Amino acid sequence: MSRVLLHDRRIVVDGRPRLLLAGEVHYFRLPRAQWADRLDRLRECGGDTVATYVPWLWHELPNGDVDLTGRTHEQRDLAGFLDLAHERGLYAVVRPGPFIMAEVKNEGIPYRVYDEHPHLLPTTWDGRTVETRTIDYLAPEFLAATDGWYAQVMPVIAERLADRGGPVIAVQLDNEIGMLSWVTNSPDLTDGLCEDLRRWAVDRYGKDGAADRIGADPGDPVAWAAALRTPAEPRSLAVHDDLGRYMRDRYRRYVAALRDSAERHGVTGVPFLVNVHGTGGGRGRTFPIGISQLFEAYRGQPQLTSGSDYYLGDLTVTNVADLYVGNAFLAAVHDADQPLTSLEFEAGNGDYGQDLSTLYPPEAVELKARLCVAQGNRLLNLYLFAGGYNPPLAEPVGDGNDRIAFTGERHGFAAPVDPEGRLNPTFDAARRALHAVRGVADLLADSDEEDDGLALGFVPDHYLTEYRHPGSASRAEQVADLERFRGMGPRDVLARALLLAGFSFPAVDLSSADPATTPPVIALASAATLGRDVQRRLVAHLRRGGGLLLHGVLPERDHDGTPCTLLADALGLTGTGRVEGGPHYFPSVVGQRWAAGPAEARVGYAQRLAGAGAEPVLTEVGSGQPCAVEVTVGAGRALVVAADVPCDLDFWRAAMARLGVRPRLSPDADNPGLVLTSTVDRAGQRLLHLINVAPSAVTVTLGWQGVPLLAGRRLRVPARTGLILPFGVSVGAATLVETTCELISRDGDTVLLRPTQGDDEVVLRTDRPVTASRGTVRVTDGRAVVRLPGAPDGEPVRISVG
Incomplete structure (x- = not known):
């Protein structure tokens, strides 16, 4: 028997920190005779853990019975698969949904749930019905159906928990919560949800305050729901802001309900996991949207942590900062015990459409693995490790193939081990990566990344942009400004330059940072929108003697549209206009003082700055006015760079040196x-x-x-x-x-x-x-x-x- 704990950002097994190297193998897509081969391939690759989804859609039979032991079909034998993994010396991470995605139809929810409860498909903007097969998570009928599924699957898992002598070392709750609503811009706005949001808003703001923010009387359910579904100016920004904040609380309650159900049905003594979605198109710029949606669901929850879904393709100078910042932002909203994990760590060759439109170089998986373990990831799950075949549904639905998934018969054709068991070049690359990591696994499992006294500022509210009403001009303007400047900086240069210049840095959640543990210098990429509380915290940081590198534009309003210039006022700066590049206009900047010397550099924009005591660093050539300045605030020092300057590593090293930061590895x-x-x-x-x-x-x-x-x-x-x-x-x-x-x-x-x-x-x-x-x-x-x-x-x- 093994005791598994999350402690001090480590996964501790029997008192010893462990680095778990996993691979996803779907037993339900493989004949039983092939299970042993795929598990052996995983061990050969360097893995010590197997992960798998458990599709409710597949295990529930047309008569309502649930088969988890293979009595009706060998590929329903979850119990046998876990037992075989244990015999093969592997741990297991089990992911029983209710949603699993994995290209399974209905994301893994049985058809009968929709047939019996058609109202579970939510209403969204303007009273429309959502187009995806998502469900109102907190609808009592859905929670009851999910509890019934857990009542069947969790005891099978519980019998095989590590602390009871089995292989199961962790259990994931649901999958990619909130993702479907985000990617389709279709927030759930059912009558029940609107009523729940009314209670939330009244508790938060009082009846009059809620009415003022939303633009409707909380005592009038019809008018209240209409105001949420069709936000009107001038309250549109406040409605969107409250909708995003409410959804965070809703997801928190949903995860708590799932955990309670899992524990009532026997799963205790191992960590729970929640995975975070958000990468796409080979980039991670939107990954923090998933963090923003879900962090309240896991932060501070004992023996529960988050895991990333990383689909970045190749790793190059284009997106290496995306991966680094994604890990840093995840860690920034973890508590003192919650480690980083990656529950879907892309391992295949990228040919997901089986059309040869994309092939990733094999070494991509090795580069990504090396970076993730260096940042303290304690679990990497190669996804998908082995392909397979989609079996037919137990009852045909007449959808063109009548299989459990929409990829056709074959599935996972891009995986290191393809459906037929053949190896593609990513297998050897994954093996090199895992064996390289395995040689120092004991050190990595109990080590932490060091930093240079610098942290990247993370503002979760900057990523409350998953929803935007199609008719709201103010919301469209706000989101466009946030997407341009937030996170990694204009053109992603801030994070990319710091990383490639040799700096190591964590991130700090500026909405809840503890001043006692905040590094001396904060680098923040900010848009014109920045919350009042965050601005107040930054001013206090400066006055205590901290350093601040602000890249972007001066903040001028809160997320609900309320004017807020606390930070600019403390800096003594005002923006006197922003010049934008265009087809026939090419704004340029030139360095002053310590930044002097290099030639003029073209920029896409420059915000002209004015302020007594501000020392110019860059001036905009057309006007001669500063667009980057140094200022003193209390005992602290700030460098404001209000132009998208190029990724000149010498400039950014010099900028950090002005704030007292130098890379400890001095490359x-x-x-x-x-x-x-x-x-x-x-x-x-x-x-x-x-x-x-x-x-x-x-x-x-x-x-x-x-x-x-x-x-x-x-x-x-x-x-x-x-x-x-x-x-x-x-x-x-x-x-x-x-x-x-x-x-x-x-x-x-x-x-x-x-x-x-x-x-x-x-x-x-x-x-x-x-x-x-x-x-x-x-x-x-x-x-x-x-x-x-x-x-x-x-x-x-x-x-x-x-």
């Missing part, structure tokens, strides 16, 4: 594209993470807090590869001080290393004899230096101490 690279960070455990053992997302090799020298590493030698990181280098890691009685090799394994006083440079070096601190399976060993003053001449294919070297 000197010949080309951009290298992401650097470090992780450290409680004993001070470090791993240095170097990830090259560029299409060409990068050579770099590294320093640690200004002291050269590896005697200042240049490291070569080939194109689209990564390195995890031990730095101060214990090997028995010795310390592996530094090396150019990756760590494969440690066993007592012996370490197995993988050379990476063709002429590698290992430095150990020890007073004992040192031997190596090849190379030369030189011992001087308690230090042993092992030099390794080139070897074909990076042949591992074994070093023993004593």
